[in-house]
Every structure is written in structure tokens, then in C-alpha cells.
Amino acid sequence: MTLRSRLILTLGLALILLWAVAAVWMQQNLHRQMEATLDDRLAQSARMVAGLVSQLPQGALDRGGTGELFIPAIDGLACQVKSARGEVVARTHGDLSGVLEPDGAGYHYREQEGITWRVFAYETQNMTIVTADRAADRNDLVAGVIRVAAVPMMAAIVGSLLFLWLAATSVLHPLNRLRDMLAARDPDALAPVPESGMPPELLPMVQTLNRLLERVNDAFTREKQLTDDAAHELRTPLTVIKTHLQLAAKLDDPHSKQQSIAKAQLGVDRLHRTLEQILTLARVEGGAHFTQGNQEPVAAILQRACEAAGVSEGQVSLSVADALGRRRVAMPAELAVTVVRNLVANALTHGESLQPIRLEVHPQGDAIAITVTDQGPGMAPDKLLSLTDRFWRKGQQEGSGLGLAIVSAILARFNGRLTFSLPEQGGLAATVVLPVTAPGIP
Incomplete structure (x- = not known):
């Protein structure tokens, strides 16, 4: 069953139920009102007769045995006038003496020969007047009024259901348009769904769908980038490894064979490092989950990073205040170590081997700034923007060309910053700016 059918069925049944309840209430209320109106007519008839009789000359009601007067009868209505002495002075129906016999003032129901009558007795000082009408005539009148009222009510119900169908069709039109739009799309299409013209109720769903399509598109782009990167960067080391192994297989000299195998081993090590860097970059850019609970102090991060970069004694000049060293970096320790390690490794690779690199930590607002400075030849200012590009290398330097790209990706994910500068001394x-926890928070 379609959404429109379910909506129309649910609202239609509710509407019919409400109309039915209203119809029952109206029928009962109308019946009571008609009964009260007809009772008032009986009472007014009796009082009118009493008023007319009271204007007759004195003694006019004393028939003196001459018999009762017969008033011309009206079908369905009966009346009787009785004197204070109990004599019937006038009546409309002689055959309804049992119905018109007074039995106390007020309203009563009487039945004679299977016909029910509604009776009203009105007593004055000189007479008792009884009026009556048939209950069947009353019921027919009430049924007729109800039938007259039922016709427009049924028309209103049918019109309401028709309007409900038209309204449901109009209201669900944007949803049907979205359905048709999605059904007509190519399964491989990742372009966003147009948001213009969407009602506020559907806009969050369309925006969520577009964000999902964007993430899928980004995932495909990253997958293609990873494939391209692997194909681009792994081709050379694989060729070198293959060449050295083939050469080793052809050499007879043990020393030369061992040298070729050692060079192949170096190629394997470089290939391993490149693969690790590519996979790390893919994890960071792909939104992989990193545990946030293992945050560590700045001092521990720096120590682990230097150890991971293979720093020897005297190669790094570290400057960090104790208060800053105890602050915890507000990001997974694994990634914080990777950031500092890549900066230190890059400085060791491009700096002067006889001069130590400087590693300084200083506060910067609610964060900390870690600056790694080497003593190398530096570079042209226009090359600074290329430092975070994938596989960009300075000259023929060794390395995968991904270290600073990984640093940039990690900082972008955790609201950090990376800047480069050229000191006057060369x-x-x-400088990386890392978020830290507030003082006193473990």
C-alpha cells in the first residue's frame, strides 16, 4: 500500500468516524428538541382552548344534560374539555375517551388499539382540558427532518473525502517528485540531489543524502588516489629490487652477489616505508577511527617522536617548559607522535649533519606550538607551498615525499595548523599548533 493510500485511508476513516459521531449526537439532540417543541405545541393548544372557553358567558359550559359538543376533528390531533363537575363539555373524538381521560396535570403517554398518543392535561379552577397527538406522527416528522439533514451531511462527507484525496496528492507531490528524481538517476551517479524547491520537512533528508553521496564520492576519490599513488611510487622501488635480485642471480662473485642482495634489501626497506606512509595517509584522510582516550603529555609525545625518528644523542636541542610539558595533547597520542616524528625526520634529512636541530615548545592561546628548525641550506620561498604536496621532494633527496602531507592531513582533521618559515640564520x-587539554585536566 502506498503512502498516499495509507494516509487517505487513515484520515478518511477518522473523518467518517467523526462525522458518524456528530450525526448520532445531532440525531439524538434533534429528537429531544422536536419532542420538546411538539410538547410545547400541545401545551399551547390546551392553554389556547382554556383561554377561549374562559371568555364564554357565565353558565355556557352548563349543558344541563343536553349532551356534549363535538368539535371538528383534525387528523392526528384530539382535544377534550371537561367541567369541574366531571362532565365532558366538548371533544373532537368520541372514540378516544380512554386516551383523553385526565389523569393528573402534565404530560403522559396513552395507548389505545395499538396506537400510542402523547397527552397533555391542563387543569384550571373551572375545567380540565386534555390535548393529544399521535406518537407515530411525531416520529415521522422527526425522521423526515433527519432525512433532510442527512442529505447535505452525506454530501459533506463525500466532498471531504474528495478534498482529502486532492490535498494528500498535492502535499505528497514533493515526495513523489523526489522519488521520481531518484528513480531516474544513474546508479553510479554521485552528483548531489537538487535541494531547491524542497519543503522544510524533506530538506534534512535530502541534505543527509547529499552528505552521504559526498562521502561516497570522497571515498572513491581517495581509493583512486591511493591506487594512483601506489602505482606511481611503488613502480621504481619494485624495479630496483627486481634488477638487483636478477643481477645477484647472475653474479658468481660472492662479494658482488652480497652487495646486490644488500641493495635489494634497501629497496625493500624503502618500499615498506612508502607503503606505511601511503596507508597512514589513507587512514587519516579516510576518517578512520582513532581512540581518543590515549592522550599523552607533550613531553612524552616529544620523547616518543624522537625515538621513532631514530634521533641520536646530540642531534636535537630540546626546549620545553615543565608546565607545558605536562599539558596533554588533545588528540590521539599515535597521531601526535606521527606529526612530530615526521617533522623531526624531515629536519634530520635536510639539515646539516653536524648541526643539531632545534625543537622548541611555547604556548599559543589555548594551544601549544611546536617548532622544529634545521640548520640546512633552506629553500626558495616560492617552494614553501609545495612542501605538503604528495610525493614532492627537494632534489634527489631520499624519502617517500608523504611525511609532511600526512602531517597536514592529521592537523586538518584535529583543528591544528602547520606553517613554514625561513629563519634569517638559514x-x-x-611550526605545528596542536590543541591541548585545559590545565589540571588529566
């Missing part, structure tokens, strides 16, 4: 300074 070299290159790389």
Missing part, C-alpha cells in the same frame, strides 16, 4: 622552521 635552514627551515616548521
Whole structure:
């Protein structure tokens, strides 16, 4: 069953139920009102007769045995006038003496020969007047009024259902338009769904769908980028490894064979490092989950990063205040270590081997700034923007060309910043701004 059918069926049944309840209430209320109106007519008839009789000359009601007067009868209505002495002075129906016999003032029901009458007795000082009408005539009158009222009510119900169908069709038109739009799309299409003209109720769903399509498109783009990166960067080391292994297989000299195998091993190590860097970059850019609970102090991050970068004694000059060293970096320790390690490794690779690199930590607002400065030859200012590009290398330097790209991706994910500058004394300074927890928070 379609959504429109369910909506029309539910609202239609509710509407019919409400109309039915209203009809029952109206019928009962109308019946009571008609009964009260007809009772008032009986009472007014009796009082009118009493008023007319009271204007007759004195003694006019004393028939003196001459017999009762017969008033011309009206079908369905009966009347009787009785004197204070109990004599019937006038009546409309002689055969309804049992119905018109007074039995106390007020309203009563009487039945004679299977016909029910509604009776009203009105007593004055000189007479008792009884009026009556048939209950069947009353019921016919009430039924007729109800039939007259039922026709427009049925028309209103049918009209309401028709209007409900038209309204449901109009209200659900944007949803049907969205359905047709999605059904007509190519299964491989990742373009966003147009949001113009969408009602506020559907707009969040369309926006969520567009965000999902954007994430899928980004995932496909990253997958293609990963494939392209692997194909681009792994081709050379694989060729070198294959060449050295083939050469080793052909050499007879043990020393030369061992040298070729050692060079192949170096190629394997470089290939392993490149694969690790590519996979790390894919994890960071792909939104992989990293546990937030293992946050560590700044001092521990710096120590682990230097150890991971293979720093020897005297290669790093560290400057960090104790208060800053105890602050915890507000990001997974694994990624924080990767950021600092890549900066230190980059500085060791491009700096002067005889000069130590400087590693300085200083506060910057609610965050901390870590600056890694090498003593190398530096680079042209126009090349600074290329440092975070994938596989960009300075000259023929060793490395995968992904270290700073990984740093940039991690900082972008955790609201950090990476900047480069050229100190006056030479070299290159790389500064990262990392979020930290508030003081006193473990």
C-alpha cells in the first residue's frame, strides 16, 4: 500500500468516524428538541382552548344534560374539555375517551388499539382540558427532518473525502517528485540531489543524502588516489629490487652477489616505508577511527617522536617548559607522535649533519606550538607551498615525499595548523599548533 493510500485511508476513516459521531449526537439532540417543541405545541393548544372557553358567558359550559359538543376533528390531533363537575363539555373524538381521560396535570403517554398518543392535561379552577397527538406522527416528522439533514451531511462527507484525496496528492507531490528524481538517476551517479524547491520537512533528508553521496564520492576519490599513488611510487622501488635480485642471480662473485642482495634489501626497506606512509595517509584522510582516550603529555609525545625518528644523542636541542610539558595533547597520542616524528625526520634529512636541530615548545592561546628548525641550506620561498604536496621532494633527496602531507592531513582533521618559515640564520622552521587539554585536566 502506498503512502498516499495509507494516509487517505487513515484520515478518511477518522473523518467518517467523526462525522458518524456528530450525526448520532445531532440525531439524538434533534429528537429531544422536536419532542420538546411538539410538547410545547400541545401545551399551547390546551392553554389556547382554556383561554377561549374562559371568555364564554357565565353558565355556557352548563349543558344541563343536553349532551356534549363535538368539535371538528383534525387528523392526528384530539382535544377534550371537561367541567369541574366531571362532565365532558366538548371533544373532537368520541372514540378516544380512554386516551383523553385526565389523569393528573402534565404530560403522559396513552395507548389505545395499538396506537400510542402523547397527552397533555391542563387543569384550571373551572375545567380540565386534555390535548393529544399521535406518537407515530411525531416520529415521522422527526425522521423526515433527519432525512433532510442527512442529505447535505452525506454530501459533506463525500466532498471531504474528495478534498482529502486532492490535498494528500498535492502535499505528497514533493515526495513523489523526489522519488521520481531518484528513480531516474544513474546508479553510479554521485552528483548531489537538487535541494531547491524542497519543503522544510524533506530538506534534512535530502541534505543527509547529499552528505552521504559526498562521502561516497570522497571515498572513491581517495581509493583512486591511493591506487594512483601506489602505482606511481611503488613502480621504481619494485624495479630496483627486481634488477638487483636478477643481477645477484647472475653474479658468481660472492662479494658482488652480497652487495646486490644488500641493495635489494634497501629497496625493500624503502618500499615498506612508502607503503606505511601511503596507508597512514589513507587512514587519516579516510576518517578512520582513532581512540581518543590515549592522550599523552607533550613531553612524552616529544620523547616518543624522537625515538621513532631514530634521533641520536646530540642531534636535537630540546626546549620545553615543565608546565607545558605536562599539558596533554588533545588528540590521539599515535597521531601526535606521527606529526612530530615526521617533522623531526624531515629536519634530520635536510639539515646539516653536524648541526643539531632545534625543537622548541611555547604556548599559543589555548594551544601549544611546536617548532622544529634545521640548520640546512633552506629553500626558495616560492617552494614553501609545495612542501605538503604528495610525493614532492627537494632534489634527489631520499624519502617517500608523504611525511609532511600526512602531517597536514592529521592537523586538518584535529583543528591544528602547520606553517613554514625561513629563519634569517638559514635552514627551515616548521611550526605545528596542536590543541591541548585545559590545565589540571588529566
